[in-house]
Amino acid sequence: MLWLKIVSKIIKAFRSGESPNKIAAGFGIGFLIGLMPFWTLQGVILLILLILLDVNLSAGTLAIIVFGLFSYLLDPLFDVVGTFVLTGIPFLYGLWESLYNMPVAPLSRFNNTVAMGSFVCGLILFAPVFYGMKKLVLAYRSGLEERINKLKIVKAVKGSSIYKWYVRIRDFGGE
Numbered sequence: 001m002l003w004l005k006i007v008s009k010i011i012k013a014f015r016s017g018e019s020p021n022k023i024a025a026g027f028g029i030g031f032l033i034g035l036m037p038f039w040t041l042q043g044v045i046l047l048i049l050l051i052l053l054d055v056n057l058s059a060g061t062l063a064i065i066v067f068g069l070f071s072y073l074l075d076p077l078f079d080v081v082g083t084f085v086l087t088g089i090p091f092l093y094g095l096w097e098s099l100y101n102m103p104v105a106p107l108s109r110f111n112n113t114v115a116m117g118s119f120v121c122g123l124i125l126f127a128p129v130f131y132g133m134k135k136l137v138l139a140y141r142s143g144l145e146e147r148i149n150k151l152k153i154v155k156a157v158k159g160s161s162i163y164k165w166y167v168r169i170r171d172f173g174g175e
Contacts, residue, residue, distance in 0.1 A: 026057060
């Protein structure tokens with residue numbers, strides 16, 4: 001039921017007066033974390049930033065889960081991009097050699113083609129993801145919520161015994 005709690009918090013954030021920038025920033029950082037192989041230096045740094053910055057943690061958690069599940073499907077693309085960045089740009093060879101010889105830099109796994117490709121693709125796509133999520137939050141607040149609540153699937157979920165059970169537990173917890 002963890003996923004229900006995360007989705008519930010996202011919906012609360014969409015409805016609340018929380019800044020769309022905070023929601024979008026949390027989602028964007030979570031997008032970067034979910035896209036990359038997790039236990040890398042940049043992944044840990046981004047996770048720390050997600051926790052410490054004033055961004056929406058629920059949106060970040062949702063993005064980590066969603067993009068973490070689907071990023072494996074993009075590994076062939078990341079491999080091609082990473083191979084190009086690491087071997088196809090000769091003037092960067094000195095940078096890669098210097099990074100490899102540093103004591104902490106290899107923890108970023110920059111020399112792994114999938115890790116490098118996912119990081120580069122994530123950086124390129126961060127701005128569109130950020131602005132897309134911001135636009136989604138604004139659209140949701142300006143009338144999309146009513147249209148979503150009229151969908152038959154939403155009515156079916158809200159009428160189910162599992163949802164009613166979840167609401168009772170959530171309300172019992174004082175949220």
